Amino acid sequence: MKFNHITSYRGGVMAILQVRDLDDRLYASLKAIAKSENRSISQEVISIIEKYLSNPALYKNNPTREFIALSGAWEDDRSAEKIIDSIALPDPSF
DSSP states (O other): OEEEEEEOTTSOEEEEEEOOSOOHHHHHHHHHHHHHTTOOHHHHHHHHHHHHHHOGGGGSOOHHHHHHHTTTOOOOSSOHHHHHHHSOOOOTTO
16 A cells, blocks of 8 residues: 545645555445445445544454354244254253
8 A cells, every 4th residue: 555645625634545556446436435425436445444434342242242143043933942842952862
């Protein structure tokens, strides 16, 4: 990555970020998301960075959060008792 600085039309200094060797599939995904959000690719990248930096903990792997997100994911019309009865218990004679 390469950083440069330019003066914006409002007189403030803005950084330029250049990213090299971006995988074609990643770029295509980025381009598609930007299009769906009616943004340029640059605007989309800025939006992604702003979202991440506003709450980076949200994007880190958290096993507890992932487990909680699964709650309610199991769909079954049977009652809890019927599900429990259907579970094969090991034969105590072994």
